[in-house]
Amino acid sequence: MQIESCYLFQGLTRPQIERIESIAKERFIKKGDWLFHEDQKATHIYLLKEGAIELVTKVEDAVDIPISIIRPDNGCLGIGALVEPYLYSLSARCMEDSNLLAIEQVKLQTLMQDDHELGCTIQRNLAQKLLARLKETRREIKIHFMNLVRSITF
């Protein structure tokens, strides 16, 4: 994924995209390795160039629930780095050897503070994505709810 194709950066101008490109660094991570863990300090946002990364949430010490699989065409990881208190909201595990673009949270925050229009665009894109995810997650709850109702009724 290129920076300009990530949903977070939609609507930015070419010079704004170039400023973000200038703070992005390539990073390689091996299959099976963890990129980050839930509730840890979110130091980076990652865009996936090659590979596959699974987002999971821990239920109990030994149990993870898969939330989604990130591939090069569908988004980025670590959006907790954009939202106070800057913690990862999920854990990310590498499913295949992967190439990433890592954008340091501190540097991106500086760009966003220096250029309010850039900051505002990213925050608006983020809010839009979060509301969409919230609706999807509520749909899952509806399914559980209806299954429960049916198991009681029939």
Added chain:
Amino acid sequence: MQIESCYLFQGLTRPQIERIESIAKERFIKKGDWLFHEDQKATHIYLLKEGAIELVTKVEDAVDIPISIIRPDNGCLGIGALVEPYLYSLSARCMEDSNLLAIEQVKLQTLMQDDHELGCTIQRNLAQKLLARLKETRREIKIHFMNLVRSITF
């Protein structure tokens, strides 16, 4: 709730708060009436001054799941009005006769476009709230998931 106590407007300056106050209008709604419906065009954001409003989501034609109850001290309604494509993500039903402050979406968008710092602050507050709600909603799924695991295991 006053405008300055709503999470959306935290961090705004006094003149910014006053500009929002100048576009807010009082509205009264009776117990049992619907304020808005899921997937309808989101024309207003509402702050509750007195009363109680229930947010629900429709599962099937005759079934609603309660999502939360809004009271004067805990937030606002209709944040779909801040996020493209500007649709209400839930339905709102009045549980008690209620007094609201209604902020027209079109007017607020104009304020946000004219003052990027104001826009950016609101979007940042919104993203923070949405991420928190997403985490809460995921916690509910975890509970369903663990109940399911237990029902299979035992």
